[in-house]
Amino acid sequence: MKSILRHFTPRGWLATVGAVVLIGVSVWLELLMPDYTKEITSLLILPGSSIGDLLWAGGKMLLCALASLLVSVLVVAVTGYLAADYSFNVRAKLYDAVESFSMAEINRFSTASLITRSTNDITQVQTIIVFGLMMIVRAPLMAGLAITKITDKSAEWTFSAAIAVVIVIVVLGVCFIFAHPLFQRIQTLTDNINRITRENLTGLRVVRAYNAESYQKNKFESANADITNNNMKAHRIMSIMMPSMMLVMNGLSLIVYWIGAYLIEGAPLAGKAGLFLDMTVFSQYALMVIMAFMMLNMIFIMGPRSMVAAKRINEVIDTPSSISDGKGVEHTDTEGEIEFRNVSFRYPDASDDVLKEISFKAKKGETVAIIGSTGCGKSTLINLIPRFYDATGGEVLVDGVNIREYTLEQLHNKIGYVPQRAVLFAGTINTNVAMGDNGTAGYTQEDVARAVRIAQAKDVVENYPEGYEHPVAQGGSNLSGGQKQRICIARAVCRNPEILIFDDSFSALDYKTDRVLRETLKKETAGTTNIIVAQRIGTIKDADQIIVLDEGRIAGIGKHKDLLDNCTIYREIALSQLGEEELKNV
Ligand SMILES: Nc1ncnc2c1ncn2[C@@H]1O[C@H](COP(=O)(O)OP(=O)(O)OP(=O)(O)O)[C@@H](O)[C@H]1O
Known part of the structure; x- marks a missing residue:
């Protein structure tokens, strides 16, 4: 009672x-x-x-x-x-x-x-x-x-x-x-x-x-x-x-x-x-x-x-949330910097760690790519940054501060996250791109248009008579996989964040769109730090750092050319996709 x-x-x-x-x-x-x-x-x-x-x-x-x-x-x-x-x-x-x-x-x-x-x-x-x-x-x-x-x-x-x-x-x-x-x-x-x-x-x-x-x-x-x-x-x-x-x-x-x-x-x-x-x-x-x-x-x-x-x-x-707000951070000395210090992670009720002793640092404006076989822990790793889960060992820092110290709102204001499976909500292109808030005065139509252009979704929008007011059905079921993915990317870009996280978000795009999108991102969001999970070597080969994950551990870290020489797993992945001759030319 x-x-x-x-x-x-x-x-x-x-x-x-x-x-x-x-x-x-x-x-x-x-x-x-x-x-x-x-x-x-x-x-x-x-x-x-x-x-x-x-x-x-x-x-x-x-x-x-x-x-x-x-x-x-x-x-x-x-x-x-x-x-x-x-x-x-x-x-x-x-x-x-x-x-x-x-x-x-x-x-x-x-x-x-x-x-x-x-x-x-x-x-x-x-x-x-x-x-x-x-x-x-x-x-x-x-x-x-x-x-x-x-x-x-x-x-x-x-x-x-x-x-x-x-x-x-x-x-x-x-x-x-x-x-x-x-x-x-x-x-x-x-x-x-x-x-x-x-x-x-x-x-x-x-x-x-x-x-x-x-x-x-x-x-x-x-x-x-x-x-x-x-x-x-x-x-x-x-x-x-x-x-x-x-x-x-x-x-x-x-x-x-x-x-x-x-x-x-x-x-x-x-x-x-x-x-x-x-x-x-x-x-x-x-x-x-x-x-x-x-x-x-x-x-x-x-x-x-x-x-x-x-x-x-x-x-x-x-039931209290296992993720609670930090007390808030007034000021940070750097911007757009991510550091993993000896991070490990175990899912609740799992018997073993999914991530083990992960350490790396991404500086402002850098692109860090994460590659590895299916189930090696790539998504888990990036899910720790917006605190979808908390690391069970070590610490994750953003701009030199442990992410647990930020309020969740502060932390999320720094991040633009594109999930592996495109998630859209019933509404319009506009409501889906200008979603939520990033702690500023809100998004203008110019912000939306710029984000849509960078995400290579301009042609998608222009094809509709209603343009940005084109209705999006629940779950984006009236859009193709690639269109949905681009709208999701536009949503993240529109936040104008310090850090952009892409969880295998380019996989639904054709090779040309994938390349043009990355180039445009690099040009137009130069100061933004990008963390990209990808399966394609072509998507990540230009990254400043590539992290090769194997069963939750870092098997190699460095640039494309170094990894080809020093990391067997990376070389195997690259060879399986491009072949010996092509590799020499990239
Ligand atoms: N909610 C969960 N609870 C328990 N285990 C999970 C959960 N989500 C993922 N895992 C396990 O954690 C491991 C890493 O999963 P994760 O999704 O990070 O892999 P991934 O490298 O991103 O894979 P893919 O490339 O297929 O997306 C897998 O073995 C998976 O079974």
Whole structure:
């Protein structure tokens, strides 16, 4: 419960107080009804009452019923407001938490689970707020007040009502014990089905091209069957509840009347009418007590699932990012300088370091290229510069200062990063290039045009009638691979950063564009330090320093010609791409 209440805003608390008061009024009004029934019945069976008395009593009962209806409507409105306020608040907190996460936390939770937690789980908790509050306040209040109304009646009646309550509690307890673990599993199974659906949709082309539909379908069907079986088992258990409650309710009525019959039969004539009235009122109040427990039944059905959902939401909100802001750096003596000092890195839960004792320095305006076989750690190395992950050993310095000392905003303002897989957002060319901010006054149309020109994307933009306002679909799906890559490069250049990082970002470009782009970059962003991960020797051969990575270690560092002479791995890579003759000429 605490896991839900902690996200209530002051407005939410006010609504809660309002709802509790209204629920109290509604219960009080409902509990008046049996008294009115008693009054009307006594007017009917006792001699000397007029039709006016009957109408007056009936009118009061009708008014009470109408007031109860009005209050019930208000209760629903207030709890609805409360639930909406809770969702708004929690959704914002979840969004902020996920935004602050480093890649380690994103990988730990998985994207599919984060989406389920931000949508489905919130809806679960929202439901329990609306119904739960009503039930939690109403049920004990109604049960408590109704019990006070019946305890002064016959001991036999009270005893039979008490037994009925015990039966109800036992049935509810047994159902809860068996159903709770099943409800707990539902959320994990929902994550699973979301993950498979998501994977299938994003990889649709591969699935079709490889005739893997049945393989994917089997995976989906197995996940679907899992969640369905789990739900069916849970609901089978819960299905026992309602009939059991009805049986107890009807059985109790029967017993109350049966005991009543005996009591009335043995009572003196003058007391028979009073006993009959007591019996009608008692049976109504006793049923209210059972009804109150039936309401609790609802909480037993929805509660466990919502509690699991609330826990999963809090898990995300309470997870601190493993990457935290530094205290900030006022001034640096240099600009655009990157240094790795004996850096090593191990992914969370991995058994071995991916990077080992990496040391190099890139000075302002230099181009440092990183090459090596697949999986040797190139992307991991450059991911340490913007602090997507923190080095687990050694230190990374930018402009002579350990990157952990900068605030993340300061650090990112110095960097323009182009990822390995082009990432574009729904919007226009303009919104994709002039994205975010770099700590200056913002980007002008000239900045965007210059970046697009340097990234060799001018012809792409000019081909569209809307130019820079050309719409970009989600994920850039209406652009070719090379076009997307160039827009991503333009986005990094537009920041006018001290350091540009290219993670194999030229691979989708043809050789000519690759060459022209690098030349233009060199000319137009002369003071910018470039870190380039690449597979092609042609892309990196002019770099000031080339770092050859092998299984996470530096196998060679130097210029193209030196490495050809001194580094076997580099020579092998170069030979595999260019051949002996070509190599002599480069
Ligand atoms: N999130 C992760 N968790 C655990 N291990 C990872 C993670 N990402 C990458 N690795 C492992 O780290 C190693 C280096 O990966 P990295 O992506 O840096 O290689 P790379 O040299 O850039 O490869 P490529 O040229 O194919 O892009 C690989 O063995 C990979 O399996």
